[in-house]
Amino acid sequence: MIYITRRENFNAAHKLYNPKWSEEQNNKVFGKCANPNWHGHNYILYVTVKGKVNLETGYSVNLKELSAIIRERITDKLDHKNLNLDVPFLKELMPSTENVAIAIWKELKPFVNALECQLHCIKLHETENNYVEYFGEE
Amino acid sequence: MIYITRRENFNAAHKLYNPKWSEEQNNKVFGKCANPNWHGHNYILYVTVKGKVNLETGYSVNLKELSAIIRERITDKLDHKNLNLDVPFLKELMPSTENVAIAIWKELKPFVNALECQLHCIKLHETENNYVEYFGEE
Amino acid sequence: MIYITRRENFNAAHKLYNPKWSEEQNNKVFGKCANPNWHGHNYILYVTVKGKVNLETGYSVNLKELSAIIRERITDKLDHKNLNLDVPFLKELMPSTENVAIAIWKELKPFVNALECQLHCIKLHETENNYVEYFGEE
Amino acid sequence: MIYITRRENFNAAHKLYNPKWSEEQNNKVFGKCANPNWHGHNYILYVTVKGKVNLETGYSVNLKELSAIIRERITDKLDHKNLNLDVPFLKELMPSTENVAIAIWKELKPFVNALECQLHCIKLHETENNYVEYFGEE
Amino acid sequence: MIYITRRENFNAAHKLYNPKWSEEQNNKVFGKCANPNWHGHNYILYVTVKGKVNLETGYSVNLKELSAIIRERITDKLDHKNLNLDVPFLKELMPSTENVAIAIWKELKPFVNALECQLHCIKLHETENNYVEYFGEE
Amino acid sequence: MIYITRRENFNAAHKLYNPKWSEEQNNKVFGKCANPNWHGHNYILYVTVKGKVNLETGYSVNLKELSAIIRERITDKLDHKNLNLDVPFLKELMPSTENVAIAIWKELKPFVNALECQLHCIKLHETENNYVEYFGEE
DSSP states (O other): OEEEEEEEEEEEEEOOOOTTSOHHHHHHHHGGGGOTTOEEEEEEEEEEEEEOOOTTTSOSSOHHHHHHHHIIIIIHHHTTEETTTSOGGGTTSOOOHHHHHHHHHHHHHHHHHTTTSEEEEEEEEEETTEEEEEOSOO | OEEEEEEEEEEEEEOOOOTTSOHHHHHHHHGGGGOTTOEEEEEEEEEEEEEOOOTTTSOSSOHHHHHHHHIIIIIHHHTTEETTTSOGGGTTSOOOHHHHHHHHHHHHHHHHHTTTSEEEEEEEEEETTEEEEEOSOO | OEEEEEEEEEEEEEOOOOTTSOHHHHHHHHGGGGOTTOEEEEEEEEEEEEEOOOTTTSOSSOHHHHHHHHIIIIIHHHTTEETTTSOGGGTTSOOOHHHHHHHHHHHHHHHHHTTTSEEEEEEEEEETTEEEEEOSOO | OEEEEEEEEEEEEEOOOOTTSOHHHHHHHHGGGGOTTOEEEEEEEEEEEEEOOOTTTSOSSOHHHHHHHHIIIIIHHHTTEETTTSOGGGTTSOOOHHHHHHHHHHHHHHHHHTTTSEEEEEEEEEETTEEEEEOSOO | OEEEEEEEEEEEEEOOOOTTSOHHHHHHHHGGGGOTTOEEEEEEEEEEEEEOOOTTTSOSSOHHHHHHHHIIIIIHHHTTEETTTSOGGGTTSOOOHHHHHHHHHHHHHHHHHTTTSEEEEEEEEEETTEEEEEOSOO | OEEEEEEEEEEEEEOOOOTTSOHHHHHHHHGGGGOTTOEEEEEEEEEEEEEOOOTTTSOSSOHHHHHHHHIIIIIHHHTTEETTTSOGGGTTSOOOHHHHHHHHHHHHHHHHHTTTSEEEEEEEEEETTEEEEEOSOO
């Protein structure tokens, strides 16, 4: 059993703003992340899958296929987009790093399973100082 | 004569879109950078100044002072902002990496001169694959 | 349940020297790390906490608050200090990377608990080639 | 109980090619990695061991000793070599990142055990976008 | 006048071996780089061009076009190749980092000129510890 | 004519303190860098030399030789040392990044000249946010 990780990235705009709250409350909790005109990040996404090594190929998963799936299902839909407005699978979500990582997990899981390996971790860097990891735990 | 560089950063939204052009023309030239709902980046800014070493301090410039000036004059005005909408010194400019770097040079130059050293280079990374350098050349 | 990590850093001096041993024994075990006049490092600290995502904010923890706690309780006390001489919570300890990481865990744990999440890991880089991770295991 | 990691590296050539398959099949599965004249990588190897902290030294393991073992047993045998042709402990193996990591684990384990700590993880980066982790799981 | 840089990369095998010399002489000068079965690297290529900023676009050069040219003319021909055997524009050359950088300059120059900017620098990293820069100086 | 750069590093302690000044004045200018018990850094040193490419070797300089000279003359004398107390060629100098870089230039120049190339630049990183470059300019 081995773990293999593919790095991909996307550059996107977002803001953190709870419309049920006053502007004062939003600024207190979200600070400059609540700027109404948006801000953005170079997100770095690490997708880790686990599986057994195939004796014929030496591969646990073919990274070309894994990369193609991540791009088709995730990063092509997030890159150069607005995470609050443009992405069907993020609709109705506060686009915090936590929520984006969990949404990516849910979106990607069926396609990874089809590769005969298991999705193990979604790691998402918002900046070089902040990242989250989601392992599918409830 | 020695060159000293301070790294700072800001996270911002922008889009590249020329309102005098058709949407087709914008998409042809700017591609996904023209997304109307914006996208964004973690920009990394390197400010290089040149000067003589002070015998009493061993400093060519006091980096605490240089950093404070860069933050007050530049990155506090750009961080978590929309480069098309929110920044007085970028008004009327296409916020390409080139134009943002040149605008930072113009904005910063008088304050660096007041430190008894010379502004040498503004280097601005938009992504890990793209950066510009401006040396004040016409 | 999601894991979120904040990176902070501090620059400090230290030496590894056991006063109960001969100089020869110290040099054999600690090599150049035993230099009596000290040496130093740019330490990089990663603090990982785990928690549930708050539905109102999308946050598992507010990183501004976590960062403020790490700075107040840890890095402000370590930055530009001598780890053998200047830090109350390291007193009587050999300041190896292992011991510093464990001491940071103990110091930080009550303050992280107060944020309604759990401290998961202290990861401390001494150089780009060496780092330790502590998960609170006895 | 603490985890400590040492980074080492090696630069090597390899190709991925299954001699039992047609050239067409090799190209379909391995793509440009099947180039008959080889290609190569700057591999980065992270070896993580776990152990208890020694009260006299503050060390869980002496990293000088761990580094010497990794170099003698692993990286001196892989650096500036051809992974398909030159390395006794990789003979008969498809030198995928997965297989190289597992072979390093097997080769290194007895020597790490002799240091009174346990081998925890072999992490091997083939590029900045791809890496595997092996924890000794069957 | 502004300088803009695009990063691309390629993974390749090579060896440094002068067929006019004895094996002893080759080993003395090139050391392990002379391994007859090759070794390899993850090369990182930075291409810097200089030009004026276009008022309509804010671009000095369209990086999509520059990137496409670098890939078509250079990295597609080097990636997953053997630099001694597989690359027409490196034929008859010792594939040292210096010679590869100069050959890339010569190969790329006419295509960059066609973009109405000037090739300024080819910077080529062989490892994280070694790189060369070529500015077209005789 | 080509430029080639070798990266080396050293970990050292220092403080910035002018004994001719009051403690108040030292704290005002140097801030926490004046801590009497020292602090330290992981310094990264980039040495750039320029020269012509040798037709027999493809080298402008043999990096094994350049690296050996940098280690023997510079980093072996700085690594795990106190820059204020332990280093003959830094005696009587305020060990600011500027002064250390200039002293390295002076120390290294005759040995680089003996390699039939020219010393072009000493670049010294004190942290990931601060570095200086010295080109031998008066």
